[in-house]
Amino acid sequence: MPHKIAVLAGDGIGPEVIAEAVKVLKATGADFSFEEALIGGTAYDKTGHPLPQKTLDLCKESDAVLLGAVGGPAWDHLETKLRPEVGALLPLRAELQLFANVRPAKTLPALLLASPLKGERGLVDLVVVRELTGGIYFGKPRERRENGTVAVDTCIYSKSEIERIAQRAYEIARHRRHNLVSVDKANVLETSRLWREVVTDIAEQNHDVSTSHMLVDNCAMQLIRDPQQFDVILTENMFGDILSDEASMITGSLGLLPSASLSHHKDGKSFGLYEPVHGSAPDIAGQQRANPIAAILSAAMMLKYTFGENDVAFRIDQAVDAVLEHGLRTADIFEKGTRLASTAEMGDAIAGKLAE
Ligand code: IPM
Numbered sequence: 001m002p003h004k005i006a007v008l009a010g011d012g013i014g015p016e017v018i019a020e021a022v023k024v025l026k027a028t029g030a031d032f033s034f035e036e037a038l039i040g041g042t043a044y045d046k047t048g049h050p051l052p053q054k055t056l057d058l059c060k061e062s063d064a065v066l067l068g069a070v071g072g073p074a075w076d077h078l079e080t081k082l083r084p085e086v087g088a089l090l091p092l093r094a095e096l097q098l099f100a101n102v103r104p105a106k107t108l109p110a111l112l113l114a115s116p117l118k119g120e121r122g123l124v125d126l127v128v129v130r131e132l133t134g135g136i137y138f139g140k141p142r143e144r145r146e147n148g149t150v151a152v153d154t155c156i157y158s159k160s161e162i163e164r165i166a167q168r169a170y171e172i173a174r175h176r177r178h179n180l181v182s183v184d185k186a187n188v189l190e191t192s193r194l195w196r197e198v199v200t201d202i203a204e205q206n207h208d209v210s211t212s213h214m215l216v217d218n219c220a221m222q223l224i225r226d227p228q229q230f231d232v233i234l235t236e237n238m239f240g241d242i243l244s245d246e247a248s249m250i251t252g253s254l255g256l257l258p259s260a261s262l263s264h265h266k267d268g269k270s271f272g273l274y275e276p277v278h279g280s281a282p283d284i285a286g287q288q289r290a291n292p293i294a295a296i297l298s299a300a301m302m303l304k305y306t307f308g309e310n311d312v313a314f315r316i317d318q319a320v321d322a323v324l325e326h327g328l329r330t331a332d333i334f335e336k337g338t339r340l341a342s343t344a345e346m347g348d349a350i351a352g353k354l355a356e
């Protein structure tokens with residue numbers, strides 16, 4: 001049976017970068033079947049909804065989902081529940097029970113000097129494990145009151161929601177450097193106090209991993225001051241949203257960062273949705289200027305977390321490193337002395353390396 005992948009290219013640069021990720025997956029020689037479906041503003045324009053039922057059904061029938069990006073100024077005027085971000089991404093995460101968002105931020109040696117920190121901090125290799133289906137993104141009611149002059153968002157967490165993401169973060173830490181920092185705002189928020197209590201209990205069952213707790217404002221500062229201190233950062237939905245963007249910049253470009261959003265797992269393998277951390281970048285869409293590496297590395301994460309094909313995933317990571325070592329660069333990471341590549345040229349080079 002081929003591995004069945006739902007391909008949701010989405011808006012902006014989504015289709016361009018996803019085309020390269022599919023190209024690279026095909027070049028691995030593994031057996032995949034790909035089926036495309038609409039999502040985001042593009043889906044809204046064609047069907048009147050950013051997450052058509054057909055798309056959701058396809059995702060549920062597939063082994064994994066490869067997603068480009070959604071959203072853009074063309075759809076910003078829509079009412080909140082029809083906007084691509086809220087109307088497509090959030091229900092997709094909830095419906096597919098993608099509670100564990102895994103966002104590695106790793107400096108690629110060839111790009112050390114491209115980081116805004118200019119290599120001063122050395123190589124960074126951390127992963128943010130972000131709770132993705134709870135907290136303030138999903139707490140009801142999300143509403144306007146008193147003639148629109150008062151707005152309400154509610155942050156709710158249950159013990160079981162915290163337990164399952166913490167367990168997953170420990171499993172990930174166990175395959176890395178055995179160091180976990182749980183990030184919260186326990187000096188202010190009740191949800192954070194519960195978070196800390198639950199993580200403290202789970203830590204008791206995971207003595208092989210060292211655990212510490214850090215307040216989110218301090219973590220934001222420590223990420224700039226000394227990012228090498230971090231291995232696994234475990235945190236709730238909104239803190240993870242913010243910290244993962246911050247962490248990504250330490251590595252030089254948002255165009256390089258992949259992500260996995262995982263559901264419950266069986267035998268170490270999870271259903272998952274894989275997407276680049278960057279957004280739809282409407283300003284450069286359709287120009288072949290986008291960096292497809294984040295999408296390609298997301299495909300590599302799929303091989304690892306959903307299909308257990310760690311060797312093939314590793315070969316993709318190596319092909320990306322090799323192409324960068326050879327001096328090929330998309331516009332976002334271009335420097336003097338390197339060679340400028342279009343989106344497709346970068347994808348071709350990586351696929352070509354794999355086929356060697
Ligand atoms: C992300 C994005 C989304 C989020 C938005 C687009 C809803 O910023 O995946 O990090 O906040 O989760």
Ligand code: MG
Pocket residue numbers: 241242245
């Ligand atoms: Mg974000």
